[in-house]
Amino acid sequence: MISALNSALDDIFGAMRLRRVWIALAHEDIGDQHRRTTLGPLWLLVNYLAFAGTFVFVFQPAGKDAAGYAAYVAIGLMVWFYLMEVISLSVPLFKREESFIEGTTLPLFVYVMRLTVQSAIRAGYAVAGCVMILLISGPPLTPAWLWSLAGLLLILLTTPALITVFAFIGAFFPDSEFIVGNLMRVGMFFTPVFWVYNGQGTIQTFAYLWNPFTYFLDIARIPILMGKFPSNAFAFTGVAAILMWAMALLLLGRYRRQVVFLI
């Protein structure tokens, strides 16, 4: 166990020393995806606003429940799209980086951080869109917003661990790319991204309480919408982050040298 931990930390520190590599590659990735377009990466902002606007327009409840729905959806979509993208792109990560893994001695964590930076840059545009909606829809600006910021930071800190775990799952189980992709698409409807839980129905209760994504959404959403610190959601997400990091370190330590034989 100790040797696995040392091996994982070697890989991580090696990747940190090469941070210029993954930062440069992540920027190139984002640039390549929008090269020759008029708006460039601003398309990410447009996409987010189009989605959020559509959901608000179609699903906004009537009456007093309408207040705050735009903000509810804006934050929910921002976090959900981020998690969905991170998880879906993580599964085929090592396969995607095959030529690098078989031809260089770069630490595996370089590829993990490359995807982390890429996802964070994309999320930055969604955050900008979300702030715009929040300012327009009008939830009062309170110090509790800082808890939302802390929540987003916690999600960001969990990201490399999430990517590592799902990348190893993808390496050992290639079909998981499609299984996870489908689950994430379906998962949007089982997660309170755009529907509001009011104690209605068994399925909604189950989907709200037993869905781990609920708590990732709540740590960013509750402080802004309700002006309070969501202790349960933070506790759950914190424990989930620790468990993900433990799994990531274990997988990285034990199997990082095996990945080249798996892809």
Next chain:
Amino acid sequence: MVSIKLDKVSLVYKLHEKLTLSAPDRRLGATGGRIEGSGRKQFVQALDDVSFELTAGDRLGLVGPNGAGKTTLLKVLYGIYEPSGGTVGIEGKVDALFNINIGFRREATGRRNIVLRGLINGWSEAEIEEKMEDIIAFSELGDFIDLPFKSYSQGMAARLAFSVATALDPEILLMDEWIGAGDASFQEKAKRRMDELAEKAGIIVLASHSESLIQSVCTKRLTLKGGRVESLTTAPTKRARTATKF
């Protein structure tokens, strides 16, 4: 002092029958090496009891049929594969020329690609800056260096890839086949660059199927078969580089 010492090195890896919904006969990919075991417990014995020692000035040629373990051995020396048994002791900075096209981005300019390849090679910003003009000059790309890589002809792309890949100061150089690039005139230049590179390196390990190349470059010859050393001989030196025929 640069040196390489391998003592009873073996590389065995499990043939992972991937957890997949594919039909059973499609589960195993094509593999090289010796496959041992049966059923779910199959292993590839890629290297078996490989020992040798090289010191400064040695040029080792790896020969053997396809699947003998030449590339695997190079990758063990480079650190991509971790041996499952034995010890690998290496003193000196190891550089490798395996896939010279790795990491090139179609949308980025030639200049940006040099920076990216430099970063991947572990060069500092100062080193990249220092090598930049030499690489551009050697590649003969001129003003094209600031155009996207995708606008290059095959020959231009090969020249840039070769120029970046060989802008090394190797102490130990690993090569999977001698590389060349570009049109006839550039080929001559590429040969001279490879000779200079070989001259600068303290130790060279070259895997090749070309008997004449091995004879002209190498001072030692390791023949592999099925991952095992069949013979290790000291070759008569025929390193009259100017008379080299590739």
